[in-house]
Amino acid sequence: MEGLNDVEGTYEADMKLTPLQAVEIMEGSKTLDGTGRSKRKVVSNTIYKWPKGIVMFEFSNINELPENIKRTVLSAMEYWASVTCLQFRKRTAELEKEVGHSDYIVFSKGPGCSSQIGRVGGPQEITISEICNKKVTVAHEIGHSIGFYHEQSRPDRDYYVEIRRTNIQPGYEGDFKKYEAGIDIGLQEPYDIGSAMHYGPTWFSKDDKSYTIEPKDKGFLGVMGQREELTFMDMKTANDFYECNASCPNNLECKNGGYVGPNCVCVCPSGLTGITCDDVKRGTPVCGGILSGASGTFMTPNFPGNYPDNADCFWLVQATQASEITVTFDNFEMEEDETCYYDWLEIRRHSMLLAGPKYCGEGPSGPIVFIGQSLMFHFHTDDGYGFKGFRASYTIRPK
Numbered sequence: 001m002e003g004l005n006d007v008e009g010t011y012e013a014d015m016k017l018t019p020l021q022a023v024e025i026m027e028g029s030k031t032l033d034g035t036g037r038s039k040r041k042v043v044s045n046t047i048y049k050w051p052k053g054i055v056m057f058e059f060s061n062i063n064e065l066p067e068n069i070k071r072t073v074l075s076a077m078e079y080w081a082s083v084t085c086l087q088f089r090k091r092t093a094e095l096e097k098e099v100g101h102s103d104y105i106v107f108s109k110g111p112g113c114s115s116q117i118g119r120v121g122g123p124q125e126i127t128i129s130e131i132c133n134k135k136v137t138v139a140h141e142i143g144h145s146i147g148f149y150h151e152q153s154r155p156d157r158d159y160y161v162e163i164r165r166t167n168i169q170p171g172y173e174g175d176f177k178k179y180e181a182g183i184d185i186g187l188q189e190p191y192d193i194g195s196a197m198h199y200g201p202t203w204f205s206k207d208d209k210s211y212t213i214e215p216k217d218k219g220f221l222g223v224m225g226q227r228e229e230l231t232f233m234d235m236k237t238a239n240d241f242y243e244c245n246a247s248c249p250n251n252l253e254c255k256n257g258g259y260v261g262p263n264c265v266c267v268c269p270s271g272l273t274g275i276t277c278d279d280v281k282r283g284t285p286v287c288g289g290i291l292s293g294a295s296g297t298f299m300t301p302n303f304p305g306n307y308p309d310n311a312d313c314f315w316l317v318q319a320t321q322a323s324e325i326t327v328t329f330d331n332f333e334m335e336e337d338e339t340c341y342y343d344w345l346e347i348r349r350h351s352m353l354l355a356g357p358k359y360c361g362e363g364p365s366g367p368i369v370f371i372g373q374s375l376m377f378h379f380h381t382d383d384g385y386g387f388k389g390f391r392a393s394y395t396i397r398p399k
C-alpha cells in the first residue's frame with residue numbers, strides 16, 4: 001500500500017505539490033493574473049502535461065533502487081504505455097532535443113512512495129520503497145506524475161464516500177482533503193470509486209481497521225483501494241488528457257461507452273468485446289450473454305448444483321430505449337465475506353463504465369431497480385468452496 005510512510009514536504013502522504021499547485025489547492029484553483037485580479041485557471045490542461053506524451057526518466061544513482069523494484073517500475077511504465085499513447089523513455093541529450101525540454105522523472109529509493117503531480121519542471125522524483133513494490137501501486141505513483149490527483153479528493157466525493165475524521169491516525173488528516181473544481185483531470189467523467197487512484201476504506205486508520213473513508217454503498221468495500229488494475233475510467237481519462245486518438249480516422253463508433261484508443265480501435269468497458277463493443281465476452285465455462293427480451297431469467301453455471309471454480313460470466317441486460325430494469329434474485333447463495341473477496345456478483349448498477357458494488361453471501365436484500373438502457377452483471381469465483389449460486393429474473397419496462 002503506498003503512503004504508509006509519510007514523506008516530509010508532502011501534501012498528501014504520497015503526493016508532492018509545487019508551491020503553485022499548493023496555492024491552487026488552497027485557493028480553489030484561482031491564481032492571480034498580471035492585473036492582480038483573481039482568475040480561474042485550469043492548469044491541468046497546460047503546464048502539467050508531458051509534451052508529445054513522452055515521459056523522460058532515469059533511475060537515481062544516489063538513492064538507487066534495488067533490481068527487483070526497478071523491474072516493477074519498468075513493468076508499471078509498460079502497463080501505462082500499453083493502454084495509452086504515453087511513452088516512457090530513458091533521458092538522453094538527443095531526446096531532450098526532440099521533446100524540447102529537459103524535465104524528467106527520477107525513480108529513487110524512498111522511505112515511502114511519493115510523486116509530484118504532472119510535469120513540474122527539471123528533475124522530479126518518484127520514490128518507491130519495498131512496501132509499495134507492486135506493479136499497480138507504482139502505476140498509481142506514475143499516475144500522479146502524468147497528472148492524476150487522488151480520486152477521493154474530487155469535489156463530488158461526498159456523494160459516494162463519507163470521511164470518518166475521528167478514525168484518522170493523528171497527523172494524516174491532510175490526506176483526506178477535498179479539492180475544489182478545476183484542478184483535476186477527468187472531472188468531466190463520473191466518480192470512479194474503484195479507480196487505482198482511490199484510497200481504500202481503512203487507509204491511515206488509527207487502529208488499521210476503523211473506516212477512514214466509508215463507502216455509502218457497502219458493496220464497494222472490496223473495490224475501494226484496489227491495486228490490481230487500472231480501471232476503464234483511469235485509462236480513458238489518461239487517453240483523453242493526452243489526446244491519444246487525435247490522429248485516428250473518426251469513423252469508428254464505439255458502443256456501450258467504449259472509446260477509440262491509441263491504436264484506433266475501440267476500447268470496451270470490462271466484460272464487453274467486439275469491434276464496436278456491442279458483444280459480451282463469453283465466460284469461463286461458456287456462460288453469460290446478452291439478454292434483450294422484455295423479460296427473462298439467467299443463472300450461474302450448474303445451478304442449482306454448485307458453481308464451478310474460477311468462473312467468470314457476464315450478462316448484459318439490454319433495452320432498446322431508456323427503461324426501468326428490475327432484477328429479482330429467486331435464490332442467492334455464495335461464499336460469504338465482508339468485502340466479497342472470494343466469490344462475488346458485481347452489479348454495475350450506477351454505470352456500465354464503472355465498477356459496481358459486489359454481492360456475496362445471501363446477495364442483495366431486495367430487487368435491483370435500474371433506470372437506463374443496459375445493466376451489466378459479472379459473476380466471479382475463485383478456487384474452492386462452491387455454492388449454489390443464484391437464479392435471477394428480470395423485466396424491462398420502457399420509460
Ligand SMILES: [Zn+2]
Pocket residue numbers: 002014015140141144150
Ligand atoms: Zn497517491
